[in-house]
Amino acid sequence: MTEPMEGWRHVFKLDPDRELGRRELDAVLGSGTDAILVGGSSGLTYDNTAALLEQLASAPMPVALEVTRPELAMPGFDAYLVPIVLNTPDGGWITGRQARALEEWGGLVPWDKTWAEGYLILNPDCEAAKVSGAEASLTELQAAAYARLADRLLRLPLLYVEYSGRFGDMALLRRVKRALSGARLVYGGGIDGPERAAEAARIATTVVVGNVLYVDPAAALATVAAVRETVPAD
């Protein structure tokens, strides 16, 4: 991977703090998804993350870790993504915690497979918004301004529009897309089956499916084909 998420249209996000049966996990591994992202905004520990990594040992697709705590730094993943929350007034979640973690891990980070992930958190009720104090109720204009900031000023490789737990505003997502020139647009939140997956895939380059896997695995698995069959409208 020379660019982050290169070739990833559909991604399943697995949360080490939640249980997925072996049968469901095998179905994910055989689903044809482009990648697995291991992440969550609370309850992640070294032990539960290492255990999930072990369960994913036979994955035929890349397995990446969203590094949300310093103690999750561990070898064995194909890629590491470090979140930066763009829309929080609390600098601790923009660069503070990341810099402190790099004091400890900086010399060991595999930089050729590590990237920053600019997060625009837009569901005020999601855990990530609460944890990071994100100002998540944004107008289209405000969201597009953050997109330009990420893309043009900070030149981040990824912009992750995050509605975790709720399906987002697709008109806003389209506006964000138009504001980007180089950053890859990643969308996640509230995809509960193929229809919403296709809607998001018409706009975003990468579509992330999380919670539904734990409540309705069949609906989750059906999102893979839906995303693959959808051509993004530019």
Ligand SMILES: CC(C)=CCC/C(C)=C/CC/C(C)=C/CC/C(C)=C/CC/C(C)=C/CC/C(C)=C/CC/C(C)=C/COP(=O)(O)OP(=O)(O)O
């Ligand atoms: C081998 C080796 C040393 C590997 C190195 C790995 C590495 C790159 C280490 C670098 C160290 C480093 C920089 C670590 C970062 C530490 C850190 C504290 C970063 C801050 C992360 C951050 C901004 C978190 C805020 C919350 C957030 C944006 C989380 C992203 C994931 C997310 C939104 C998950 C969804 O959560 P979920 O639980 O599903 O939400 P719901 O409950 O609402 O559904």
Ligand SMILES: O=P(O)(O)OC[C@@H](O)CO
């Ligand atoms: O869990 P859902 O709502 O599918 O969201 C996926 C992902 O964006 C969470 O970080």
Ligand SMILES: [Mg+2]
């Ligand atoms: Mg989740």
